[in-house]
Amino acid sequence: MQVRTTACLFSRFTRYRGAHTLRGHREDPRWPGWAVVVGIEVHAQIKSRQKLFSNMLTPEPSDSPNSLVSPYDAAFPGTLPRLNPKCVELGVRTAIALNAEVQPRSAFDRKHYFYSDLPSGYQITQHYAPIATGGRLPLSNSDTVVRITQIQLEQDTGKSTTDARRRTTTIDLNRAGTGLMEIVSEPDLRSPEEAGDYVRTLQALLRSVGSSDGNMEQGSFRCDVNVSVHRPGSPHGTRCEIKNLNSVKFMMVAITCEVLRQIKLLEGGLSVPQETRGFNEDSAETYALRSKEDAPDYRYMPDPNLPPLLLDKAFVSSISSRMPELPHVTRARLMSRGLSERDADVLMAIDMGREVGYDGVLGQGAVSYFDVVSERRDPKVVVNWITHELLGQLAVRHETFKENTMTTEQLGELIDLVQSGKITGTSGKTILRNILTSRSHVMPSELASELSLFTLPENGDELEKWCLNAIEALPEQAIAARKGNTNVLNRLVGHVMKTSRGRADAKAARSLLQKLLNQPEP
Ligand SMILES: Nc1ncnc2c1ncn2[C@@H]1O[C@H](COP(=O)(O)OP(=O)(O)OP(=O)(O)O)[C@@H](O)[C@H]1O
Ligand SMILES: [Mg+2]
């Protein structure tokens, strides 16, 4: 009894504190005798129509430079910030999705530094009182739960591009003033792979609640990765922060390189100085950007133009009640309906924008398509038709799921026709291809009769004709099959399928062929 109570307490404690604080060290063969610690600061662009403090539109990467800049974004004297409520709502949605505590009172501060893409000379952020604190994110591919320190709202800067040859820097202020959420994790990650899993899980979560596109390549989701190493059992080592990583893959490579660099220093009797570092993708090396001593003094101060942000319980619960299904819930629901992990992932990946060019929201794309078709049908059969046939054919056509014209009614009826044996699987695929090519909304049953694809009993006599035809066309194979060679029998079945253009039922053809072959020769 005593033991059980302790175990119970222990598991609750680990869950509350995050799995890592009490998790035993698992040796990594890449760095025996060392333990790795990673904490990530994510800057995710808020998917609001307008910027954080001005009514200028949030730019797309395709917008021409300096085309979406209000006088406020360019820091004209006399302009004042006005907080965009949509950004607050999306910040709160993110906080709820991360199980964080939305603060009834948060505030905005100025972080000062001087750089050409920051016209006001300061960035407005939430340094002292963030909008939410203390969340948790269970990773998709393991039992690890990563604690979230805080979520803060802040402005993005403009973009400067330096042309070394011409010795000029061009400034694009489109991005200046767009809303960001800085999501800071506790140092709970233990390997490059876990860091990758964290970023992917977070991207999926933000996309599912519609608060960010989460696109690392396009810069709407930027990660600063803090890495340190220590001997198991000793306190955490000194961290270095790696900036400007633009894909999950390179982030994982950068962490690996940084771990090996720090170990080399420590094993050589040196120490790791706290630094901000960059990553060179070509040489696969991190390099020093600035040391802790060079870190600027940001002279944080409360922004006198912005009152504190007060959020009452009713506001938060009204957002809470309108939250969409979160990815881990969708996943569990799909799997409880008998889908494999892989099938669930394929459907969810489409909705969460991993399909190129598809900016979907979970629950409005492939998952809901599946939900509708499988409402009164076998979920496993339905998912097979979607993932293998429909997605397969779309891929052949270089089309995305968004471009799919086949309705849920069409696919539903098609599956019913095949399942009830009225048409064969092969005919079903022909009809599916036909519907995708013609982009028509004609129902599969109409097409089946138009193309005379209905199977037995309508074409019972035909089946015999096709089988006799096959035996006649392949006499040598017929002799071998008669002697019991089943491989050769398959060739004959194939011939029947070909001449019948897939209308014959392969099983029926096989048994009829066997019957015909075993009859005494005339
Ligand atoms: N020993 C450590 N090893 C690895 N990561 C660490 C370690 N200690 C802290 N971290 C991580 O470093 C990050 C610190 O981020 P935080 O935003 O608090 O401060 P900062 O990096 O000093 O400031 P800034 O926001 O200006 O970059 C967190 O994600 C935290 O988990
Ligand atoms: Mg930070």
Ligand SMILES: [Mg+2]
């Ligand atoms: Mg940092």
